[in-house]
Amino acid sequence: MSETEKKPVSAETPATENGEKKLTNKELKELKKKEKAAKRAAQKEANGITPEQQKKLAEQKRKQQQQAQQQAAAAASASASAVKKQLNQAIIKEERRVPALFGHLETREQRNAASPTISNIVHPDILSLTLKYSNFKVVGSNSRLKNMLLAFKQVIQDYSTPENTTLTRHLTAHLSHQIEYLKTGRPLSVSMGNAIRWLKQEISVISIDTSEQQAKEILCSKIDDFIKEKIELSDRLIVESASRHIADGSTILTYGHSQVLEELFKYCVVEQNKKFNLIVVDSRPLFEGKKLVKNLISTHLDEDNEVDDLASVNSKTFIKTSIAKDNISIQYALINSVSSTLLDDVDCAFLGAHAMLSNGRLYSRVGTALIAMMCHTRNIPVLTCCESVKFSDKVQLDSVTTNELADSEDLIGNINTMKPVSKKSFALEQFLKQNVQPQQSDKKPVKGGKNDESNDCTDDNENDPLKDWKDIHNLSIINIMYDLTPPEYINKVITELGALPPSSVPVILREYKNT
Incomplete structure (x- = not known):
């Protein structure tokens, strides 16, 4: 065996043919850096800059870089805090318990x-x-x-x-x-x-x-x-087609308010001079049926006479207004007072629509499905008036997948009143919570003044069991806006293309897309 085979050179200390040590890549990079630094120092010395001045310049440059980094971090934190403050102004900082x-x-x-x-x-x-x-x-x-x-x-x-x-x-x-x-x-x-x-x-x-x-x-x-x-x-076109289903002396039931149904009833009274009874069923918290009754009454009568009476009706009664001049008798009832006595004389039910889905289901104001099912059990035909622009190619089997969640306070705040929801703007609500309420708490009530009336109101509010409902951990109040009515409870869907069964919704969708 030769001497070179007996003493192999290790991989860590490679050597050249002359026996000199071969530098690694890392060592070569460090050597090049030192050579560049030496060249810069020699060039600066030639320009009259001493090594001490060079150190001072390097320290100053390092400090400037640190200051720039600190300023950038401060600006980023300031912008983040500004965005957070903006979001806090828009979001109420309280837990919204939704099931x-x-x-x-x-x-x-x-x-x-x-x-x-x-x-x-x-x-x-x-x-x-x-x-x-x-x-x-x-x-x-x-x-x-x-x-x-x-x-x-x-x-x-x-x-x-x-x-x-x-x-x-x-x-x-x-x-x-x-x-x-x-x-x-x-x-x-x-x-x-x-x-x-x-x-x-x-x-x-x-x-x-x-x-x-x-x-x-x-x-x-x-x-x-x-x-x-x-x-x-x-x-x-829908009004002209639907008016054929309203006969003289018939009793019509409707729920809430729909613009096309309002025009339908006015058309039958004014243009066709028909005599019929109308039952308007309404529900909280928006009381849209009040708007329908008010618009029908104020069409040919003075607004000061009988329109204001609707505001004084409590939740346990219904109103009956006879307009001999217009040949129409209107009954206004809440949905919780709809019973067999009201539905016994109903000949036909007209419902508005928020949307018609491609599987024939009606997506409308919550309570519509209840009215349709009650009429179906008594063999009362249910007709829906809906424009083709409201038709959707979506398929929905329940009213949970897609719906609108309104404020729970709308149900609590109007529990003992017939007034519709009246809201302030979102920013105004936040401002009043932060500024007006602390000032009102500092003021003392004056005896014999207007504060006595407010004290009476507060006493009523104290007796309200749902006053502090947010503090009850296991209680959730949900204000759902829409529900879904199955097609078997709807007899006809009246559109501008004609009166068709709910199963023909895909046909109307195809015609709508072609136009």
């Missing part, structure tokens, strides 16, 4: 959490409309749809295309911001979703060569045509 069954539904606080982030780019008309939605000043699928399209029309008129972009691309994104803010007031209805998809489609087909002013005029005219065709003319 697991409805845990996927958004509460009012969760919807408002997104408002501070995009509120600076939202059009004033959208801000105003969102406030009306959240305060229930604008209620009803048709009314919400029409107001939304009119607000979008104003947004388009005030829109100007930024540089280096086109209207067809940027306007769609601009409208998306408005829609996101609109959702913070209330979730979009099915008709609103269909209209938004239609509007974005119309924006996308505008030619790039079209001038901005001309494109805005085209879009505004199309919005006007959509409102006229899909809402106004459709309602007129």
Whole structure:
């Protein structure tokens, strides 16, 4: 065996052919760094900078880097705290106990959490409309749809295309911001979703060569045509078709308020001069049936006479108003007082609709399914008046998967009154909680003054068992807005295309998409 085989060279200390030690990659990098540093130092010495000055400059540079890092961290923390403060102003800091069954539904606080982030780019008309939605000043699928399209029309008129972009691309994104803010007031209805998809489609087909002013005029005219065709003319056709099912001397039952049903009853009384009885069933907390009765009475009578009487009706009675001039007799009853005595004489029931699903189910105000089932057990035909713009291709088997969760306080605050819900704006509520309530607690009540009346009210509130319901750990109050009615409880769905059974909803959907 040779000497080289007896003494192999280790891998850690490799050697060259001359016996010199071979440097590793790490050692080579350090050597190159030292050579570069030596060259810089020699160059600085040649320029008249001593090694001590070089150390001072390096320390100053290191300090400047540390200060810049600290400033960046402080700015990041300040921005994070500002965002947190903004969100805290929009969200009530209290635990909202929602059962697991409805845990996927958004509460009012969760919807408002997104408002501070995009509120600076939202059009004033959208801000105003969102406030009306959240305060229930604008209620009803048709009314919400029409107001939304009119607000979008104003947004388009005030829109100007930024540089280096086109209207067809940027306007769609601009409208998306408005829609996101609109959702913070209330979730979009099915008709609103269909209209938004239609509007974005119309924006996308505008030619790039079209001038901005001309494109805005085209879009505004199309919005006007959509409102006229899909809402106004459709309602007129539905009214003419549904009026054939109302005979002289018949008794009609309806629930809540629907714009198309209000026009139907006015048409039968004014245009066709029919005599019939109308039972309006209503429920808390919105009392939409009061609006229907008020509008029917105030059509041909003075508003000062009998309209104000509705506000004084308590929850245990119903009102009967005879209008001989209009040949109509109206009975107003709450849903908890609907019994066999009221339904014995009913010939037909007309119901409004929030949406019709593709499996033939009716999605409408909570309580509609109860009315439809009660009429079905007594063989009373149930007719639904619904425009094609409210038809949805979704399939839903229960009213839990998709629904709207309103404030629980709406049920508690109006438990002993017949007044509809009256809300303040969300920001105003937070301001009053922080500022007005502490001031009121400092003031002492004055004897013999107005505070005596307020004390009486507080005594009534103290006797309320649900006054401190939030402190009861095992109690949850859920205010659900909609329910689902199976198709077997509906005899006909009256649309602008005619009166069809609920099983024909997919056919109407196909016709709607073709148009």
